[in-house]
Amino acid sequence: MNTLSINQLSLVYKNDIRALDNISLRIDNGMFGLLGPNGAGKSSLMKTIAGLQKPTKGDITFNDTSVVKHPAFIKKQLGFLPQDFGVYPKISAYDLLQHLAVLKGIIHPDERKRQILALLEKVNLAAFKDKEVHTFSGGMKQRFGVAQALLGKPAVIIVDEPTAGLDPEERNRFNTLLSEISEDVIVILSTHLVEDVRNLCSQMAVINKGKLVATGKPSEMVVALNGKIWSKQIDKKSLPEYEGTYPVICKQLIEKSLHITVFGTEPPEGFLPVIPTLEHVYFQKLKNIE
Numbered sequence: 001m002n003t004l005s006i007n008q009l010s011l012v013y014k015n016d017i018r019a020l021d022n023i024s025l026r027i028d029n030g031m032f033g034l035l036g037p038n039g040a041g042k043s044s045l046m047k048t049i050a051g052l053q054k055p056t057k058g059d060i061t062f063n064d065t066s067v068v069k070h071p072a073f074i075k076k077q078l079g080f081l082p083q084d085f086g087v088y089p090k091i092s093a094y095d096l097l098q099h100l101a102v103l104k105g106i107i108h109p110d111e112r113k114r115q116i117l118a119l120l121e122k123v124n125l126a127a128f129k130d131k132e133v134h135t136f137s138g139g140m141k142q143r144f145g146v147a148q149a150l151l152g153k154p155a156v157i158i159v160d161e162p163t164a165g166l167d168p169e170e171r172n173r174f175n176t177l178l179s180e181i182s183e184d185v186i187v188i189l190s191t192h193l194v195e196d197v198r199n200l201c202s203q204m205a206v207i208n209k210g211k212l213v214a215t216g217k218p219s220e221m222v223v224a225l226n227g228k229i230w231s232k233q234i235d236k237k238s239l240p241e242y243e244g245t246y247p248v249i250c251k252q253l254i255e256k257s258l259h260i261t262v263f264g265t266e267p268p269e270g271f272l273p274v275i276p277t278l279e280h281v282y283f284q285k286l287k288n289i290e
Ligand SMILES: Nc1ncnc2c1ncn2[C@@H]1O[C@H](COP(=O)(O)OP(=O)(O)OP(=O)(O)O)[C@@H](O)[C@H]1O
Pocket: 013, 014, 015, 017, 018, 019, 036, 037, 038, 039, 040, 041, 042, 043, 044, 045
């Protein structure tokens, strides 16, 4: 079992932006979803976990070794799948993996070849090993990204917004691949797609403005909202009035009419009960509605 322990972590950039504010989290094997709006601090947290930048305060330990004091320790055991690789060199998928494997320190040629072929098989790209990666579809590029992240058998894999720009079928295939991988390692999935976290992650955290606003098991967090979510179709003009009266979690246009969802321990007048979803949990925590 691997354990990543984040202890009272703060990060203030040179421009005085407090990107992380006293975050404490424990992450074990399996898929961990990191949710938050743009600018919440997700990338800052992932870069700090990866040992790419030092926090201003606090510590991160991976299997009891400090990542802050010994960044090389985690770097050796980490696979990173960024949102976008930028431009690919004009070489085949196999040759690119070869090159990246050397950079990762897989020095033995036979071991390198064995790992690369096994990974191409795993991500379903074996038939395309001689094709140049820049000719791949979005989904194929993401699967190639998984293959490169898995080189060297990492114990921690960080994926940043991996399904952005994928069509639904590619997204499904990619998500299945991620969940297969996460059985024996830590996979941290940073995203703003609540549905992906619901489908894939056994643990999650919500961060907002650098602060941890919630952490737990998605299924338990949803159950905790049972009997507390209510919805009503309203007239657009009366929205400000409703917003002034009730803790509104979300607003949704359904077939051109406006529906509002509110949080409440008692049923509000004229509202109907709604089965809670992780999206309700997300907005409730972001808006700090109790
Ligand atoms: N290198 C940097 N120097 C200064 N400020 C930064 C730096 N990187 C990020 N920030 C700021 O820190 C805050 C958190 O940014 P971060 O990129 O970690 O958020 P995020 O949750 O990953 O957002 P997104 O989903 O948009 O990538 C933002 O206000 C951002 O402008």
